[in-house]
Each structure stands twice: as C-alpha cells, then as structure tokens.
Amino acid sequence: MGRYIRIKEFCKSHEIEESFVYCLQEFEVIRIQIRNDEALFDEAELPGLEKLLRLHRELDINPEGLHAVNHLLSKLEQLQEEVRMLKVKINRLKQG
Amino acid sequence: MEFIDYYKVLGIDKKAGTAEIKKAYRKLARTYHPDLNPNDSEAERKFKQINEANEVLGDSEKRKKYDTYGKDWQHADTFEKQRGAGKQAGGSGGYTYSGGEGTDFSDFFESMFGGAGFRSGRQQVRYRGQDYNATLQLPLREILKTDKRTLTINGKNIRITIPAGIEDGQTIVIKGHGGEGLQGGPKGDLYITFSIENSTGFEREKANLYTSVQVPLTTAVLGGEILLETLNGKVKLTLKPETQNGTRVKLKGKGLPVYKKEGQFGDLYITYQISIPSGLTEKQKSLFRELEQTNLK
Numbered sequence: 001m002g003r004y005i006r007i008k009e010f011c012k013s014h015e016i017e018e019s020f021v022y023c024l025q026e027f028e029v030i031r032i033q034i035r036n037d038e039a040l041f042d043e044a045e046l047p048g049l050e051k052l053l054r055l056h057r058e059l060d061i062n063p064e065g066l067h068a069v070n071h072l073l074s075k076l077e078q079l080q081e082e083v084r085m086l087k088v089k090i091n092r093l094k095q096g
Numbered sequence: 097m098e099f100i101d102y103y104k105v106l107g108i109d110k111k112a113g114t115a116e117i118k119k120a121y122r123k124l125a126r127t128y129h130p131d132l133n134p135n136d137s138e139a140e141r142k143f144k145q146i147n148e149a150n151e152v153l154g155d156s157e158k159r160k161k162y163d164t165y166g167k168d169w170q171h172a173d174t175f176e177k178q179r180g181a182g183k184q185a186g187g188s189g190g191y192t193y194s195g196g197e198g199t200d201f202s203d204f205f206e207s208m209f210g211g212a213g214f215r216s217g218r219q220q221v222r223y224r225g226q227d228y229n230a231t232l233q234l235p236l237r238e239i240l241k242t243d244k245r246t247l248t249i250n251g252k253n254i255r256i257t258i259p260a261g262i263e264d265g266q267t268i269v270i271k272g273h274g275g276e277g278l279q280g281g282p283k284g285d286l287y288i289t290f291s292i293e294n295s296t297g298f299e300r301e302k303a304n305l306y307t308s309v310q311v312p313l314t315t316a317v318l319g320g321e322i323l324l325e326t327l328n329g330k331v332k333l334t335l336k337p338e339t340q341n342g343t344r345v346k347l348k349g350k351g352l353p354v355y356k357k358e359g360q361f362g363d364l365y366i367t368y369q370i371s372i373p374s375g376l377t378e379k380q381k382s383l384f385r386e387l388e389q390t391n392l393k
Contacts (some may be wrong), residue, residue: 069132
C-alpha cells in the first residue's frame with residue numbers, strides 16, 4: 001500500500017486553503033480518502049497536485065481552468081507517447 | 097553578447113504601462129509555462145526569456161535603467177558610476193539593490209543588472225523545473241522479481257528500482273531528476289511510464305494470469321495428467337475423468353507477484369479446451385462407432 005498525505009499538512013506546508021484541494025476533488029482531479037476522520041490523498045498524486053498548485057499561483061488559473069488543463073495535459077501525454085511508439089515502430093520497419 | 101529587446105519579447109509598445117506589461121507577461125507565461133509544455137525545450141527557453149523581460153520591465157527602477165541606456169547597455173555601469181559620484185556629492189545615492197536568489201538570466205541581463213544581486217526587493221518568483229517523461233519497455237517475464245536498473249536520461253545515469261509486478265502503463269516518479277528550476281526553484285521530477293510487452297501466451301489482469309490449454313479427448317474423458325509451461329517453470333495438471341470442455345481451474349499463487357506486496361502472488365486461471373482428434377485410423381473410427389452403439393451421450 002502506498003503512503004498517504006494528510007490534506008491539512010499539505011495545505012499548511014504550501015500555505016493554501018483546504019478548499020482549494022476539495023475543489024479539485026469535485027472536478028475529480030484528485031481522489032481524497034477519509035480514514036479515522038482525516039482527509040488524505042495518495043502520495044502518488046503529490047507531484048500532480050503540486051503542479052496544479054503552481055499553475056494556480058503562477059498563472060492565476062482557477063480550479064475550473066485547472067480541470068481543463070489537467071485533462072488536456074493527459075491527452076497531450078497520451079499523444080506524445082503514441083508518437084513515440086509510432087517512431088519506434090517506423091524505425092523497426094526501416095531496419096527490418 | 098546581444099542586446100535583447102524586452103519590449104519585443106513581451107510584444108508591447110515602449111510606452112506600455114504596468115498593467116499592460118503584466119497582462120502581456122501573464123498571457124505569454126500561460127503559453128510557455130514549463131508545466132504546460134512537458135518535454136519542450138524551446139518553450140522552456142522562451143519562458144526564461146519572457147520571465148527575464150518581465151523582471152526588467154515589471155520593475156520601475158530596472159526599466160528606467162534599461163530605457164535610459166538601451167543599446168548602449170555596455171557603458172551603463174560607467175555612466176552609473178559617474179552619475180552616482182555626482183549625486184553623492186549632493187548627498188543622494190544612486191540605485192541600490194539588495195541581494196537575491198540564484199539566477200537563470202541571459203548574459204545581457206547579468207551584464208546590465210548584475211544578475212540576481214541587483215534585485216530591488218520585489219519578490220522573485222521561483223519556478224520549479226520541467227518534469228521529464230520517459231517510457232521503459234519491459235518483457236512480462238522481467239517483472240517477476242524486483243529489479244534494479246540504470247537508465248540514461250538526458251545524459252545522466254539514474255539507478256532505479258523496478259518493483260516486481262509493475263503494471264503496463266504504470267508510472268513511477270523519481271523526485272528531483274527533472275529539469276533545472278528557474279530562478280533558484282527546485283528541480284522537476286522524472287516520470288517513468290512502463291510499457292510491459294506480453295508475448296507469453298498468458299493474458300494478464302493485474303496479478304492474475306489467464307491461459308487456455310489443449311486437452312486430448314481421451315485425457316478429458318478418462319482423466320489423466322498434462323504438463324503446462326508457466327512463467328515459473330513446468331506444472332503438472334491432473335484432470336478428473338469426464339472433464340468438460342471449457343472447465344476452468346485455478347492454480348493459487350501461480351500468477352504474477354502483487355505490486356509492492358512482497359511474498360504475495362496472483363493466481364493462474366487455466367481453461368481446458370478439449371481437442372477433437374483428426375486423421376483417425378480405420379481402427380479408431382471403428383472404436384468410435386462401437387462407442388456410438390452404446391448410446392453414449
């Protein structure tokens with residue numbers, strides 16, 4: 001089982017309102033779990049959450065915008081991966 | 097070292113006001129922000145440039161100096177010293193700047209403003225480095241046990257641990273192995289996505305494996321044993337008499353290791369496919385006819 005991070009701790013160390021994280025949960029950008037009355041999220045989601053926080057702070061993107069950005073970035077990553085795989089296939093065909 | 101036209105970089109007029117500069121900067125930052133442009137070094141270069149332009153034009157003192165000397169920036173320091181000396185006589189100091197963080201500016205900026213040490217006290221925004229993405233292809237057989245590998249990412253060797261049972265498409269994060277931060281910001285992370293190639297004949301669903309095996313008709317009817325080659329070696333399967341086509345059996349713990357749960361394994365599900373014999377001899381046909389006479393159902 002992966003490690004979990006308390007939302008309270010995350011928000012305190014990043015000096016952000018907890019409502020920001022809950023808002024992202026509403027848009028299904030992150031998943032929050034409740035254990036022993038404490039709201040937690042999986043450590044694996046930390047880099048993604050920090051990225052959204054940076055975009056929020058540095059570019060003034062609101063949670064609705066972050067939702068759209070997150071969705072488009074996932075698509076971009078998928079497409080980049082697809083291009084990469086196709087390049088590998090093309091190279092194989094050229095060699096073979 | 098070339099003169100950089102910061103107004104051109106931000107696409108604004110030389111008479112632009114603070115609000116206009118801020119607006120132009122924000123618009124361009126949204127386009128070229130490293131988090132929005134993964135694996136795009138050109139966007140990163142552009143982002144550094146607009147950041148630098150904003151650093152100068154968004155600060156009234158730096159902008160004044162930049163506007164005053166423009167293309168004669170190489171002589172700026174001499175002018176400043178002369179002017180400063182004159183003013184000191186009159187009891188007033190020249191520009192004063194307090195220290196700051198590490199920098200990632202152009203040579204032009206460093207030369208004109210002395211790098212980060214020339215800050216006017218305005219809070220400097222630090223940007224975390226770009227996240228890098230990489231894909232690692234592995235055959236299914238290589239995820240049977242936890243393994244260590246050295247990868248070369250952007251010319252640097254990184255030793256990673258690949259936990260047994262990693263999923264196809266799963267991503268692991270190696271903190272601090274992404275691009276350099278901007279303006280003293282922390283490094284980005286490295287995301288490694290695993291592409292697990294499966295040419296084993298076993299279908300995978302998480303830690304469970306599925307396969308089908310051909311069973312001779314006589315073994316299915318009378319019972320017997322068959323050998324199955326699994327990912328961990330050969331396994332002897334005992335069939336009960338009158339085993340039906342499509343019967344599925346489970347070999348507990350003969351699947352893949354469960355991700356990050358040491359000592360736990362998935363199961364192997366085997367579906368029996370009874371083969372109908374072909375190319376029968378006359379004798380065999382005759383025996384089947386005899387069977388038919390017995391009203392076998």
